[in-house]
Amino acid sequence: MSSEIQETLLQSVEAFHSSQLIKNKYENILEHLDSGIILFDREGVLTFINVQMAKLLEVSRKSLTGCTLQQILRHPQLSRFNKKKILRIYREAIFHRKKYHELSDESGRQWLLTVTYGEQMDGDFLFSVKDVSDFKQIEQTAYRNDKLAMLGKISASIAHEIRNPLTAIRGFIQLLRPHLVKLGKDEYARIILMEIDRANDIIYEFLNSSKPSAPQTTVIAVSSLLKEVVLLTESEALMKGCEVVLHDEAKPLHISVDVKQIKQVILNIIKNAMDAIEELGPEHEGIIEIRTRADQNSVNIQISDNGKGMDHNTLTRLFDPFFTTKESGTGLGLSVSYRIIKNHRGYISVDSKCGYGTQFIISLPTVEAQEG
Structure with a gap:
C-alpha cells in the first residue's frame, strides 16, 4: 500500500516537473520573440511582458509586472509619447473592440498591434506588436511602380492627342505666313510658330519625365x-x-x-x-x-x-x-x-x-x- 502511494506521489512530482519544464520552455520562447508581447488579466493587471515589448517601451519588465493601466500611465520612466499611444490603444481595444492597430514610432518605423481576447483567453487581454516597416516599404514600392506605369501610359496618350492638332496648326500657319508677310504681320506668325514649338517641347519633357528612356550607358x-x-x-x-x-x-x-x-x-x-x-x-x-x-x-x-x-x-x-x-x-x-x-x-x-x-x-x- 505504501509503495503504491510512493509511486503515485513520484508520478505526480514527475508530472509537475514535466509540466513546469514545458511552461518554462514556452515562457522562454515568448520572452525572446521578435514581436512584443504583453498580457493583462481580467482585473486589468499586467501579468506578463516579454523582452521585446520592454525594449519598445524602454522600461524594465520587473517594474511593469503587476501594474494596472493607471500605474503604467503614471510610470516615471515611460515616455509621454508611449503613454499617449498606450491610452489610445486601450480606448480603441476596450471601448471600440478594435483588434488591429497600425502605429508609427518617433523614428518613423511602422508597427502592427494585434489584440486578442474572448472566451479562449479566459478574460485576459493579449497585446502583440510586430515591426512591419519592411512590409510597408515593399507595399509602397509596388504601389509607386503601378502609379508610374499608369502615368507613362496616360502621358503617352495625352502627348499623342495634343501633338496631332499642334502639328496641323503649325502647317496651316506656315501656309498663311506669306499672306501675313504681305500684311506686315510676319511677327505674329513667328510668335505663333515659336509658341507651338515651345508647347511641343513641354509635351516632350513631360513624356520623357513620366517614362524615362532606356539608359545609354x-x-x-x-x-x-x-x-x-x-x-x-x-x-x-x-x-x-x-x-x-x-x-x-x-x-x-x-x-x-x-x-x-x-x-x-x-x-x-x-x-x-x-x-x-x-x-x-x-x-x-x-x-x-x-x-x-x-x-x-x-x-x-x-x-x-x-x-x-x-x-x-x-x-x-x-x-x-x-x-x-x-x-x-x-x-x-x-x-x-x-x-x-x-x-x-x-x-x-x-x-x-x-x-x-x-x-x-x-x-x-x-x-x-x-x-x-
Missing part, C-alpha cells in the same frame, strides 16, 4: 561626374545663400551609367536641398554636402543638407508622381529620379527629420559588379 569616374554637377550648381547655390561641398573619395570609383540621366537625378536632389535651405531665411548658413563611399559591389552617393527637413507623412509620399509641397512644383522630379535609378539597377533612399535636414543616398553598381 558610358563608363565614368564618380568623382568626375560629381565635380561637373557641383560646377553646374555653385552659382545658384550662392544666390540662395548656401554652399555645395564635395568630399572626394580617395579611391577612384567607376560606374556605367547614362550620364545625362544620373546628372538629372543629382541636380534635382541638390535643387530641392537649396529650396529647403532657402525656406529657413537668409540668415541661415546653408550647406549641401556630397560624399561617396564604396559598399561591396556598389557606390553610395550621399547628398545631405541642413535645410528645414521633412515630416513622416511627406517622406512616405516623396516618390509618388504629382506629389509636391511646392506651389509651382509638378511633383514629377523625384518620381522620375526613382525610375531612373531603378533602370540603372540601383536604389535611392531618403532620411529626414523636421529641423534637422535631409539625406539622400543613391546606390549604383560599380563597373566591376556589372561585369561580374
